[in-house]
Amino acid sequence: MDISTEIVSLRNELNQHNYNYYVLDNPTISDFEFDQKLKKLQELEEKHPEFFDENSPTQRVGGSITKNFNTVVHENRMFSLENSYSQEDLIDWEKRIQKVLGNVAVEYVCELKYDGASISITYENGKLVRAVTRGDGFQGDDVTNNIKTIKSVPLQLKGNYPPKFDIRGEIILTLAGFEKMNMELVDIGETPYSNPRNTASGSLKLQNSAEVAKRPLECLLYNIVGANNYFNTHANSLEAARSFGFKVPNQSKLVKSLDEVFQFINYWDTHRHDLPYETDGVVIKVNDLFQQEELGNTAKNPRWAIAYKFKAEQVSTVLESISYQVGRTGAITPVANLKPVQLAGTIVKRASLHNADQIEKLDVRVGDSVFVEKGGEIIPKIIGVDFTGRSADSVKTEYIADCPECGTVLVRKPGEAQHYCPNFYECPPQIIGRIEHFISRKAMDIDGLGGETVTLLYKNGLVSNYADLYELKKEQVLPLERMAEKSADNLMKSIEQSKEIAFERVLFALGIRFVGETVAKKLAKHYKNIDALMQADYSELINVDEIGDKIALSIRSFFKDEGNLQLINRLKDYGLQFAVEAKESTQVSNKFEGMTMVVSGKFETFSRDEIKQKIEDYGGKNGSSITGKTSVVVAGADMGPAKLEKATKLGIPIWTEDDFINQLNN
Numbered sequence: 001m002d003i004s005t006e007i008v009s010l011r012n013e014l015n016q017h018n019y020n021y022y023v024l025d026n027p028t029i030s031d032f033e034f035d036q037k038l039k040k041l042q043e044l045e046e047k048h049p050e051f052f053d054e055n056s057p058t059q060r061v062g063g064s065i066t067k068n069f070n071t072v073v074h075e076n077r078m079f080s081l082e083n084s085y086s087q088e089d090l091i092d093w094e095k096r097i098q099k100v101l102g103n104v105a106v107e108y109v110c111e112l113k114y115d116g117a118s119i120s121i122t123y124e125n126g127k128l129v130r131a132v133t134r135g136d137g138f139q140g141d142d143v144t145n146n147i148k149t150i151k152s153v154p155l156q157l158k159g160n161y162p163p164k165f166d167i168r169g170e171i172i173l174t175l176a177g178f179e180k181m182n183m184e185l186v187d188i189g190e191t192p193y194s195n196p197r198n199t200a201s202g203s204l205k206l207q208n209s210a211e212v213a214k215r216p217l218e219c220l221l222y223n224i225v226g227a228n229n230y231f232n233t234h235a236n237s238l239e240a241a242r243s244f245g246f247k248v249p250n251q252s253k254l255v256k257s258l259d260e261v262f263q264f265i266n267y268w269d270t271h272r273h274d275l276p277y278e279t280d281g282v283v284i285k286v287n288d289l290f291q292q293e294e295l296g297n298t299a300k301n302p303r304w305a306i307a308y309k310f311k312a313e314q315v316s317t318v319l320e321s322i323s324y325q326v327g328r329t330g331a332i333t334p335v336a337n338l339k340p341v342q343l344a345g346t347i348v349k350r351a352s353l354h355n356a357d358q359i360e361k362l363d364v365r366v367g368d369s370v371f372v373e374k375g376g377e378i379i380p381k382i383i384g385v386d387f388t389g390r391s392a393d394s395v396k397t398e399y400i401a402d403c404p405e406c407g408t409v410l411v412r413k414p415g416e417a418q419h420y421c422p423n424f425y426e427c428p429p430q431i432i433g434r435i436e437h438f439i440s441r442k443a444m445d446i447d448g449l450g451g452e453t454v455t456l457l458y459k460n461g462l463v464s465n466y467a468d469l470y471e472l473k474k475e476q477v478l479p480l481e482r483m484a485e486k487s488a489d490n491l492m493k494s495i496e497q498s499k500e501i502a503f504e505r506v507l508f509a510l511g512i513r514f515v516g517e518t519v520a521k522k523l524a525k526h527y528k529n530i531d532a533l534m535q536a537d538y539s540e541l542i543n544v545d546e547i548g549d550k551i552a553l554s555i556r557s558f559f560k561d562e563g564n565l566q567l568i569n570r571l572k573d574y575g576l577q578f579a580v581e582a583k584e585s586t587q588v589s590n591k592f593e594g595m596t597m598v599v600s601g602k603f604e605t606f607s608r609d610e611i612k613q614k615i616e617d618y619g620g621k622n623g624s625s626i627t628g629k630t631s632v633v634v635a636g637a638d639m640g641p642a643k644l645e646k647a648t649k650l651g652i653p654i655w656t657e658d659d660f661i662n663q664l665n666n
């Protein structure tokens with residue numbers, strides 16, 4: 001290939017990857033590989049300036065706008081950051097700075113590099129007016145409504161703020177928040193998200209702000225733009241931003257030399273795993289804002305800042321075999337069994353291969369040397385194959401056609417990535433998985449029955465579905481491995497006690513696909529008992545708050561199944577709770593009868609939940625949003641201005657916490 005063809009083909013390839021990453025939030029190569037390719041292009045372009053193109057991915061911010069939001073032109077451009085990987089790179093950077101500034105002292109602020117999606121938020125007179133994604137750096141998507149749902153983003157500033165400025169930050173998911181989202185998906189038998197960064201970025205671009213509000217997004221802020229007259233240094237502006245109410249992480253550090261920068265980097269290279277979120281490096285910024293201005297920007301990056309990227313936590317090892325796991329919903333997950341290797345402080349033996357497409361895309365084969373990376377996910381993943389080391393007799397991986405557990409021919413529905421074993425009634429891991437889900441802590445909470453015991457019970461023919469648990473006798477379980485008198489007693493007791501578990505949890509325990517904890521609660525609250533739910537048809541179901549098409553169809557098909565109906569009848573006979581308990585006992589008055597009240601903001605005497613409970617205790621109803629049917633809004637501090645405006649417009653009375661307490665006491 002001649003040089004110009006190579007350059008053009010690299011540019012095309014990188015543009016496609018940028019699109020996958022920034023617009024689709026679905027990259028098909030690892031960041032490491034992307035950075036390698038970009039670096040290669042950079043080197044080629046430097047060697048061959050005759051092929052310079054201002055539209056090259058080396059010269060432009062990688063993202064672009066989508067067509068799903070209004071496009072907004074940034075008043076102040078949004079840049080990317082130059083990358084560095086070594087101390088030498090940073091020493092070179094300082095030399096370049098000093099060439100411009102002359103031989104003056106330069107102070108730096110070191111910050112962590114948060115791994116999420118960039119955002120620019122404009123404030124006017126202390127009020128949030130707009131939030132826009134980086135897009136191509138010149139213009140981005142207006143995602144104001146989505147950003148307003150993030151609790152750490154202030155809608156109204158405090159203190160002494162400049163009349164108008166932009167604040168720049170990163171929208172991220174904490175590791176805990178990400179795990180929580182994934183647990184909920186696993187609970188309903190769905191495939192978990194692949195990493196926090198892409199999930200955060202994808203969440204930002206959802207069309208439905210109510211959906212965004214459910215995601216535990218955070219906004220970490222790191223730059224004030226367009227208010228340089230108010231501050232002399234970057235460090236001061238960060239301090240000020242904190243005082244205005246922004247979440248500015250306090251790991252940032254003002255230092256006086258590159259040596260101190262190296263110390264900061266070394267410290268965080270090892271301590272970053274203690275942080276509640278992911279960071280992929282450190283950002284070093286010139287502290288003095290006049291110096292920043294003198295340095296200015298290139299087409300793509302500010303000259304006064306640079307990112308130092310931590311080495312990707314990546315190792316290579318040998319793929320020894322591929323096994324296939326069958327989940328409780330019948331979904332097949334291929335798992336790579338690796339030659340054990342040390343990675344990010346743990347020994348890794350297995351890695352996820354996701355699905356057939358992923359195996360095909362990687363062209364990964366048993367015996368290959370593979371690269372393994374640990375991102376936000378709990379289980380590491382294979383990101384590439386070292387093709388140079390592949391032996392001549394290696395054979396292409398054939399995805400299994402039959403269930404490894406029961407031999408049934410697997411199916412794959414159009415549009416779904418996962419293969420499924422359709423043998424719902426007889427495939428052992430599906431049966432065992434459903435029982436395990438049923439007894440789990442958030443469901444029936446049956447103690448003393450670990451996964452292994454369930455398997456034993458099943459293998460010994462004692463249970464073949466969750467209803468059978470209630471027929472178990474102590475004499476039957478006693479002979480099982482590791483069962484003693486006491487543990488058998490505990491188990492029997494725990495099974496007995498589960499009959500008191502509330503309806504909403506029983507509903508969750510049934511394992512209806514897509515019916516997780518929250519949905520089960522909603523359904524229980526709405527239908528009050530299982531018979532009403534069983535009779536609800538599709539059109540009725542989708543009218544329930546938060547129940548969509550997918551869930552409604554799944555519920556219908558669950559209750560159409562004769563086998564499931566039999567199980568439910570048996571569970572009813574054993575005395576499980578299939579209706580919400582009448583809560584009459586807590587109702588103390590009917591003062592609020594017929595009133596629908598919306599509670600919003602922060603309170604002092606009571607918590608928000610306590611206020612909601614009081615409303616019910618006094619005979620009222622809690623509404624989730626302000627509508628024409630709302631009778632009263634109980635407003636705490638920090639109630640959103642949009643809500644306030646809506647309530648005022650609709651002429652709905654607004655009570656403060658004190659008003660509310662007075663009403664209770666009157």
Ligand SMILES: NC(=O)c1ccc[n+]([C@@H]2O[C@H](COP(=O)([O-])OP(=O)(O)OC[C@H]3O[C@@H](n4cnc5c(N)ncnc54)[C@H](O)[C@@H]3O)[C@@H](O)[C@H]2O)c1
Pocket residue numbers: 017018020021022027028029030031032034035061062079080081083111112113114115117118119134169170222283307
């Ligand atoms: N795998 C793929 O297909 C693919 C495609 C495109 C990009 N990428 C990856 O995306 C990254 C490049 O993206 P980029 O152009 O956004 O650059 P970048 O993420 O490396 O750096 C720029 C961004 O860092 C963010 N940032 C975080 N903390 C900051 C702080 N304290 N101060 C200032 N900025 C901070 C800002 O949002 C800024 O826009 C690379 O890691 C690349 O590998 C991957």
Ligand SMILES: [Zn+2]
Pocket residue numbers: 326403404405406407408421422423427428
């Ligand atoms: Zn099977």
